[in-house]
Amino acid sequence: MEAGVAAIIVDLLIDMSRVILKENNALMTFLPIAVFTASFIFNINVLLLILLSAVLCLIQTYLTKKKRSGFR
Amino acid sequence: MSDPNVFNEEKKEWFSLNKATMTLFLVFLQIGTFSIGGGYAIIPLIHGQVVHAYQWLTLQEYTDIITISQMTHGPLVVNTASFVGIRIGGITGSIAATFGSILPGTLSSIFLYRFFTKHQNIDFVANVLKGLQASSLGLIVSAAATIILLSFFGVSSLDFEQMDGNIVAVILFAASLFVLRKYKINPIMLLLITGVIGLLLYS
Numbered sequence: 373m374e375a376g377v378a379a380i381i382v383d384l385l386i387d388m389s390r391v392i393l394k395e396n397n398a399l400m401t402f403l404p405i406a407v408f409t410a411s412f413i414f415n416i417n418v419l420l421l422i423l424l425s426a427v428l429c430l431i432q433t434y435l436t437k438k439k440r441s442g443f444r
Numbered sequence: 445m446s447d448p449n450v451f452n453e454e455k456k457e458w459f460s461l462n463k464a465t466m467t468l469f470l471v472f473l474q475i476g477t478f479s480i481g482g483g484y485a486i487i488p489l490i491h492g493q494v495v496h497a498y499q500w501l502t503l504q505e506y507t508d509i510i511t512i513s514q515m516t517h518g519p520l521v522v523n524t525a526s527f528v529g530i531r532i533g534g535i536t537g538s539i540a541a542t543f544g545s546i547l548p549g550t551l552s553s554i555f556l557y558r559f560f561t562k563h564q565n566i567d568f569v570a571n572v573l574k575g576l577q578a579s580s581l582g583l584i585v586s587a588a589a590t591i592i593l594l595s596f597f598g599v600s601s602l603d604f605e606q607m608d609g610n611i612v613a614v615i616l617f618a619a620s621l622f623v624l625r626k627y628k629i630n631p632i633m634l635l636l637i638t639g640v641i642g643l644l645l646y647s
Contacts, residue, residue, distance in 0.1 A: 373511050374595035375613045376638030379620030380631045381588040388581050392574075400578040407582025411488055412589050418489045419478050422579060429575030433568045 399432050464533045465540045471498065472525045472544035479521055479549065487587035490524050500528050507594055515635055521545045592617070612645055 392400050403425055410416040471493050479486040487510065494500050501509070506524075513523035522542055529541030563569055595613045616638055623629050 373635055373639040373642050374507060374591060375616035375642075376620050376635045377511050378588060378591045378595050379617050379624055379638075380634065381584065381591065382621055383624040385581065385584055385588060386625070388577075388584070392578050392581055395574060397574075400574060403575060403578035404582035404585065407579045408585045408589075409582075411583055412586040418492060418583060419474075421583070422478055422576065425575050425579035426572050429572045430568060432575075433571040437567065 399428060403428070465537050467498075468529050468533055468537050469540040469544040472521075472529075472541040473547060475521060475525075476545040477548040479545075486521055486583075488583055488590070490521065491587070491590070494524070494528055500532055503594070507591060510591070511635070515632060616641060 389404070392404065395401075407421050407425065410421055411418060475486060475490055475493060478489060491503075491506060495503055495506050509524050509527050510520065512527075513520045516523060522545060525541035525545040526538050529538035531537075533540065559569075595617065596610055598608045598610065620634055620638055624631070624634065
């Protein structure tokens with residue numbers, strides 16, 4: 373039954389990856405890989421990873437906005 | 445007159461029971477607070493607290509709960525909270541853990557609904573949500589990797605010396621994934637089928 377559960381999760385992962393890749397945003401593509409490596413391989417605290425991801429997104433939005441306003 | 449030692453023992457027991465209930469509430473409140481990205485994203489978070497930090501469950505028991513929660517009603521966190529709660533602190537512990545796990549989600553949903561209806565056009569908010577979804581994907585991959593390793597090799601981390609390959613699990617996984625992707629079979633039906641096959645093969 374564990375194999376069935378694993379298959380259901382992988383099925384969900386495939387669907388989620390498609391949605392995220394559709395964004396065509398470098399940070400959104402980088403985040404899942406970085407979070408997986410940090411969580412699974414380096415055992416870094418999950419709460420820290422979530423907070424760090426939110427901060428990175430805020431910085432990206434700020435830089436994008438700054439860049440856009442600079443071109444005007 | 446009653447024996448003071450008996451009274452002290454009862455008092456100690458009452459305090460330790462309340463301490464356990466309070467700890468359960470606080471741990472699941474923390475889990476509920478950071479359970480962003482749906483049920484699967486919090487698998488490693490619950491794993492970290494319940495299996496590693498407090499050692500309330502073994503990894504095998506935790507994997508069993510994930511499997512059971514797929515077959516029963518309700519979200520994973522509620523099932524895990526109820527299961528761990530009843531095991532550590534009885535009915536009171538179960539209620540405390542479940543209440544702790546759902547409280548942050550309920551409160552933040554009410555708050556976020558109001559916030560989003562007011563600021564739905566703000567780029568910062570929209571981008572952070574997309575980012576959290578992306579990092580959730582990484583967390584779910586991490587949880588899936590743990591379950592796959594446990595199912596295929598009987599270990600929870602990349603410990604090559606301890607690995608003991610299980611070809612039946614690999615075949616069952618591949619077949620399940622194929623059926624899910626190709627025929628969009630109901631996950632509950634799939635779990636029942638893999639459960640029956642597992643029962644026949646392993647018993």
